[in-house]
Amino acid sequence: AAVEAEPEWDGTGRTADGQRVKIIANVGSSEDSTTSVAAGAEGVGLFRTEFCYLAATTEPSVEAQRAAYAKVLTPFHGKPVVVRTLDAGADKPLPFLTPEDEPNPALGVRGLRIGREQPGVLDRQLEAIAGAAEDSGAEVSVMAPMVATAEEAAWFAERVRAAGLPRAGVMIEIPAAALSAKEILAEVDFVSLGTNDLAQYVFAADRMLGALAGLNDPWQPALLRLIALVGEAGAELGKPVGVCGEAAADPALGCVLVGLGVSSLSMNAAALARVGSTLGGVTTDSCRQAARAALAAGDPARARQVARAALGLGA
Numbered sequence: 001a002a003v004e005a006e007p008e009w010d011g012t013g014r015t016a017d018g019q020r021v022k023i024i025a026n027v028g029s030s031e032d033s034t035t036s037v038a039a040g041a042e043g044v045g046l047f048r049t050e051f052c053y054l055a056a057t058t059e060p061s062v063e064a065q066r067a068a069y070a071k072v073l074t075p076f077h078g079k080p081v082v083v084r085t086l087d088a089g090a091d092k093p094l095p096f097l098t099p100e101d102e103p104n105p106a107l108g109v110r111g112l113r114i115g116r117e118q119p120g121v122l123d124r125q126l127e128a129i130a131g132a133a134e135d136s137g138a139e140v141s142v143m144a145p146m147v148a149t150a151e152e153a154a155w156f157a158e159r160v161r162a163a164g165l166p167r168a169g170v171m172i173e174i175p176a177a178a179l180s181a182k183e184i185l186a187e188v189d190f191v192s193l194g195t196n197d198l199a200q201y202v203f204a205a206d207r208m209l210g211a212l213a214g215l216n217d218p219w220q221p222a223l224l225r226l227i228a229l230v231g232e233a234g235a236e237l238g239k240p241v242g243v244c245g246e247a248a249a250d251p252a253l254g255c256v257l258v259g260l261g262v263s264s265l266s267m268n269a270a271a272l273a274r275v276g277s278t279l280g281g282v283t284t285d286s287c288r289q290a291a292r293a294a295l296a297a298g299d300p301a302r303a304r305q306v307a308r309a310a311l312g313l314g315a
């Protein structure tokens, strides 16, 4: 089969009618950052800080963390970046943090829940992130993983502000959080949908199991309906809603997400040009039509088909 040429993209995310949508990168290392900048990323929507410490058996010092984060952020000097606090647990256990005796690690003390139990670990990480923001010159926002309630969001935002960091957000990747998006957005500056975990939890289907990949399909209408709730909450409160799960890397689905009210799409470097150029070829109105059609579909294959048709993309 012929290899499709990389599409042209000028590095500014927007629809054909000029609505701005930030096309940004998911990174976990300085190599990822370099590749993403070269591919045109306008910033970072998700820096997975836990990727720096997958083998750490003791908590890294504030100084070591500051240096590690600054290295990843420096290529994005002057650009907006979202640093996620440690998302330890389940598919990403950290030896120095993750409890070993949990029967269901995906439902266990993970992500921000560890921060609640050990606030010192979170505060030291926030101190390191504030230092790395200074060192790198990147425009840093901080967000928490695995947030379920508005109370948790408020608790996190307060610690972020206490660390002198100007912008706090949370991930929406637990169904309860999607259902409480308005209350959560009232506490933070932005939210970002983690569609990988949101799909896993809404379908009760382990994201690591290939046998359940059909349920974890990001075109599942039930998942899109939850995302729609979050988009509506963002519009109502006038605060940004992003997506940093794999869903954002599918060009047609990216357009559907924009139609659902999402204003930034964060993905791996390899997907940036295709998503950016596809979005540049469709109008906001057709994104909304595609979103409506996908929401009303009965299954993921049909959702994809009707959305692509509404966008004027081939099958």
Ligand code: PEP
Residues within 6 Å of the ligand: 046, 048, 087, 173, 193, 194, 195, 196, 197, 198, 244, 245, 246
């Ligand atoms: C997600 O859950 O969609 C996400 C972006 O975070 P991670 O894949 O690191 O869990």
Ligand code: MG
Residues within 6 Å of the ligand: 145, 173, 194, 196, 197
């Ligand atoms: Mg996640």
